[in-house]
Amino acid sequence: MTRYVIKRILLAILTVLLICIITFFLMNAIPGGPFNKEKALSPATIEALNARYNLDKPLVVQFFLYMKGLLKGDLGVSLKNGRDIVDILSESFPISCRLGLMAITVALICGTVLGSFAALMRNRLPDRIIIFFSTLFTAVPSFVLATLLLLVFSIKLGWVPVWSANSTNYVLPVISLAAYPMAYTTRLAKTSMLDALSQDYIRTAKAKGVKKWKVIFKHALRNSLLPVITYAGPQIAYIITGSMVVETVFTVGGIGSKFVSAISNRDYTMIMATTIFLATLMVVANLICDLLYKLVDPRIKFE
Amino acid sequence: MAGYDLNKTPDKQILSMQLDLSKFEKATEEEKRQQDVMSESTTFFKDGMRKLFKNPLAVGSIAVLCLIMALIIVAPHFVPYSYQEILSVEGKRDKGAKNLAPFEYSKAEQAYIAKGNYRFPHIFGTDEQCRDYFIRVIYGTRVSLVVGFFASIIVLIIGLIYGSISGYAGGRPDLIMMRIVDIIYSLPDMLVVILLSVVLSQILVFKSGSFLAMMGSNMVSLFIVFGLLYWVGMARLIRAQILSIKENEYILAARSIGAKPGHIIRKHILPNCLSVIIISTALQIPSAIFTESYLSFVGLGVQAPMPSLGSLANSAREGLQSYPYKLVFPALMICLIVLSLNLLGDGLRDAFDPKLKSK
Numbered sequence: 001m002t003r004y005v006i007k008r009i010l011l012a013i014l015t016v017l018l019i020c021i022i023t024f025f026l027m028n029a030i031p032g033g034p035f036n037k038e039k040a041l042s043p044a045t046i047e048a049l050n051a052r053y054n055l056d057k058p059l060v061v062q063f064f065l066y067m068k069g070l071l072k073g074d075l076g077v078s079l080k081n082g083r084d085i086v087d088i089l090s091e092s093f094p095i096s097c098r099l100g101l102m103a104i105t106v107a108l109i110c111g112t113v114l115g116s117f118a119a120l121m122r123n124r125l126p127d128r129i130i131i132f133f134s135t136l137f138t139a140v141p142s143f144v145l146a147t148l149l150l151l152v153f154s155i156k157l158g159w160v161p162v163w164s165a166n167s168t169n170y171v172l173p174v175i176s177l178a179a180y181p182m183a184y185t186t187r188l189a190k191t192s193m194l195d196a197l198s199q200d201y202i203r204t205a206k207a208k209g210v211k212k213w214k215v216i217f218k219h220a221l222r223n224s225l226l227p228v229i230t231y232a233g234p235q236i237a238y239i240i241t242g243s244m245v246v247e248t249v250f251t252v253g254g255i256g257s258k259f260v261s262a263i264s265n266r267d268y269t270m271i272m273a274t275t276i277f278l279a280t281l282m283v284v285a286n287l288i289c290d291l292l293y294k295l296v297d298p299r300i301k302f303e
Numbered sequence: 304m305a306g307y308d309l310n311k312t313p314d315k316q317i318l319s320m321q322l323d324l325s326k327f328e329k330a331t332e333e334e335k336r337q338q339d340v341m342s343e344s345t346t347f348f349k350d351g352m353r354k355l356f357k358n359p360l361a362v363g364s365i366a367v368l369c370l371i372m373a374l375i376i377v378a379p380h381f382v383p384y385s386y387q388e389i390l391s392v393e394g395k396r397d398k399g400a401k402n403l404a405p406f407e408y409s410k411a412e413q414a415y416i417a418k419g420n421y422r423f424p425h426i427f428g429t430d431e432q433c434r435d436y437f438i439r440v441i442y443g444t445r446v447s448l449v450v451g452f453f454a455s456i457i458v459l460i461i462g463l464i465y466g467s468i469s470g471y472a473g474g475r476p477d478l479i480m481m482r483i484v485d486i487i488y489s490l491p492d493m494l495v496v497i498l499l500s501v502v503l504s505q506i507l508v509f510k511s512g513s514f515l516a517m518m519g520s521n522m523v524s525l526f527i528v529f530g531l532l533y534w535v536g537m538a539r540l541i542r543a544q545i546l547s548i549k550e551n552e553y554i555l556a557a558r559s560i561g562a563k564p565g566h567i568i569r570k571h572i573l574p575n576c577l578s579v580i581i582i583s584t585a586l587q588i589p590s591a592i593f594t595e596s597y598l599s600f601v602g603l604g605v606q607a608p609m610p611s612l613g614s615l616a617n618s619a620r621e622g623l624q625s626y627p628y629k630l631v632f633p634a635l636m637i638c639l640i641v642l643s644l645n646l647l648g649d650g651l652r653d654a655f656d657p658k659l660k661s662k
């Protein structure tokens with residue numbers, strides 16, 4: 001167990017390091033320095049700026065300086081507005097974090113409930129309806145769903161106010177972000193519930209005369225949850241990338257929309273910092289899910 | 304053996320296996336007929352196809368896909384507009400043909416028709432730059448399908464080669480190759496895709512007029528990204544298949560008569576994991592289409608004026624309140640394609656590899 005945990009943590013650290021390396025060197029492969037503006041600066045100014053931001057040093061040295069900064073919590077400044085990136089991230093992350101956590105909770109809970117319900121109602125009308133919609137929602141891109149929800153419920157019907165600084169209504173963004181993972185979880189939960197229901201221990205429990213709801217909740221549901229947990233890691237990764245789209249559509253000032261606008265503004269330092277931040281987040285989330293999975297199910301062998 | 308009487312059963316000895324023939328009777332004609340093979344023998348492929356065509360969802364998706372294919376092949380031949388053409392009437396630019404509703408004509412066009420001429424209708428209306436929207440959606444579908452298809456082919460080829468070498472070689476090469484796969488697998492793919500697209504779209508500059516320039520650097524970078532990142536899933540799958548197939552006796556037989564590894568992989572192993580390959584390739588196409596539309600949304604999709612379904616849906620977000628149908632058409636197309644490919648993939652899986660269903 002300990003060996004596995006250590007191995008897994010080492011792999012995670014290696015991945016984060018690799019991401020930093022890829023991000024840094026890719027970003028530096030883009031032609032043109034950060035000071036190539038429409039208004040030409042004098043050579044002396046550029047030289048001074050280069051010296052100020054260590055751009056006159058070799059690339060490898062720059063990388064180590066950048067990493068040193070990263071470890072100290074210094075992500076540099078945005079090329080676009082000159083603000084400290086740590087400030088930008090620390091004010092936008094709580095919003096995204098809240099949105100993401102709500103979405104993942106909704107997706108996992110609703111998905112499991114709907115999926116298990118469909119399994120219990122196998123081949124009856126509720127099952128058909130649930131499976132129809134979950135198949136449908138795996139085929140709708142999140143930006144389409146988000147845009148349609150915004151159009152119908154905020155603009156045409158006016159039920160939900162459009163997002164602004166003093167009216168932060170999370171309902172629509174959470175729905176559009178959670179739709180795909182929820183649909184996926186539903187399908188997954190249904191298969192694994194059916195699988196669990198066909199096991200021998202369920203028959204034994206029924207034969208003993210255990211009450212029906214107890215069989216379902218205590219014996220079947222618990223065992224059917226395992227695959228759902230396994231897929232929670234990839235779901236979190238999906239939520240993080242999906243949040244970029246959803247936040248942009250609803251103009252939520254979270255990290256995702258900041259990332260998208262950094263891409264369209266070609267704000268390279270911001271792209272670099274956000275990528276490293278989000279990637280680390282995903283790797284950590286995956287690590288936790290993996291370890292949790294092994295913890296929950298002792299039958300899984302450690303490599 | 305002299306004096307051996309056929310009709311007389313010799314004395315039975317203890318522990319002898321000799322049969323008592325008198326206890327048997329000859330088979331009647333009717334019983335003999337039961338042994339005849341009545342139905343034709345079926346092959347693995349035929350059997351799979353038969354199961355596939357019994358699945359109504361899969362048949363429906365095949366029909367939808369065929370319809371879409373026929374439409375995108377035929378439509379450009381009978382619609383007299385091109386996807387980048389700004390509408391004009393009698394050689395004069397038609398400034399009134401902006402944001403027309405489906406089947407609506409602009410004033411200049413109405414005057415033109417009043418003169419007794421024929422004007423092809425704008426089935427989906429026009430966009431904000433006076434271009435026929437129907438043909439743009441058709442071309443967008445073409446681009447999206449091409450991206451999905453070729454990206455899957457790239458993934459398939461790289462994954463196939465890598466996975467089969469790793470699985471067949473085994474031992475240390477396998478260990479090292481799979482560690483590399485593990486690391487690529489643990490990278491957050493979407494972020495790396497975005498990053499690579501940002502960088503590649505800046506670095507890649509093609510000679511104008513060449514084929515690559517026409518596709519645009521964003522699309523080329525999209526393919527590169529797929530080639531670099533998305534093959535790992537396929538490689539893992541194929542390696543796992545090969546590891547189990549490798550243990551079969553016919554592989555041992557082939558090896559013992561001196562067949563070379565390349566020959567064994569091509570002739571004996573790959574045909575046996577064909578079903579897995581087909582299924583996962585079919586499921587790869589919709590995910591590639593999704594990725595492309597996602598990148599288009601972020602602003603890293605195909606180059607204008609070339610449309611893709613993602614970029615059309617994205618640009619429809621401006622002016623959404625007045626012209627919601629501009630989002631609806633491409634969005635509907637994406638959903639239809641992805642849905643039918645997903646259902647087809649599921650159908651293929653159920654038909655060819657029922658074992659996979661539980662996973």
